[in-house]
Amino acid sequence: MHKFNPINKKKLDNEWRREVFPPKKTLELLGIEKNDTIADIGCGIGYFTIPAAEIVDINNRIYGLDISQEMLDEVEIKAESLGIKNITNVKTDEYDLKLPDNSVSFGLMVNVLHEIEDKERLLKEINRITKENGKLAIIEWKKKETKMGPPVHHRISKDEVIKLCQNNNLNVEKEFEWADSFYGVVVS
Numbered sequence: 001m002h003k004f005n006p007i008n009k010k011k012l013d014n015e016w017r018r019e020v021f022p023p024k025k026t027l028e029l030l031g032i033e034k035n036d037t038i039a040d041i042g043c044g045i046g047y048f049t050i051p052a053a054e055i056v057d058i059n060n061r062i063y064g065l066d067i068s069q070e071m072l073d074e075v076e077i078k079a080e081s082l083g084i085k086n087i088t089n090v091k092t093d094e095y096d097l098k099l100p101d102n103s104v105s106f107g108l109m110v111n112v113l114h115e116i117e118d119k120e121r122l123l124k125e126i127n128r129i130t131k132e133n134g135k136l137a138i139i140e141w142k143k144k145e146t147k148m149g150p151p152v153h154h155r156i157s158k159d160e161v162i163k164l165c166q167n168n169n170l171n172v173e174k175e176f177e178w179a180d181s182f183y184g185v186v187v188s
Ligand SMILES: C[S@@+](CC[C@H](N)C(=O)[O-])C[C@H]1O[C@@H](n2cnc3c(N)ncnc32)[C@H](O)[C@@H]1O
Pocket: 003, 004, 012, 041, 042, 043, 044, 045, 046, 047, 048, 065, 066, 067, 068, 071, 092, 093, 094, 095, 109, 110, 111, 112, 115, 116, 122
């Protein structure tokens, strides 16, 4: 599968993205609350990981998970410069999120699922680390030409994501759209 190249990490935070996808507002819209423990799966440079710390209680953890140490180093530097103490970065493997069972209440996966070969396997792994009654938000590029983003043939449609979730006993609670470019679902 095509993986995002850390060389392009600057693309993950720019004026356009902040306009279409304001991170804190987006997290609130998805339903993240102050008592949540969060796993940002494929957190990249922390575009959502860092603002999550403005929402959740200081005593609750936000786990920034990524297979790329280079990405995690960026999150570390930003969190330190902002004095944020409740983010823990973990270098994960493709299908091993390295967290204990039932350790998070809200999983977040933004523009990551289309990069995963065996999507069911990763969903099962997310299910393992998620507490009972926990939620997962999946956000993806719409499967059509857009101003930015990966080639259309690398993308996954909303219908495919919904089907995948339903096949894995995940109920779609909410659906979202951002401009012409992104869709999202919250499942539990
Ligand atoms: C397109 S970037 C999105 C980053 C971030 N979610 C955002 O929206 O700014 C995709 C990220 O997912 C990571 N990734 C890909 N496969 C992964 C996996 N199986 N587990 C964890 N991270 C993964 C990549 O290293 C990359 O940092």
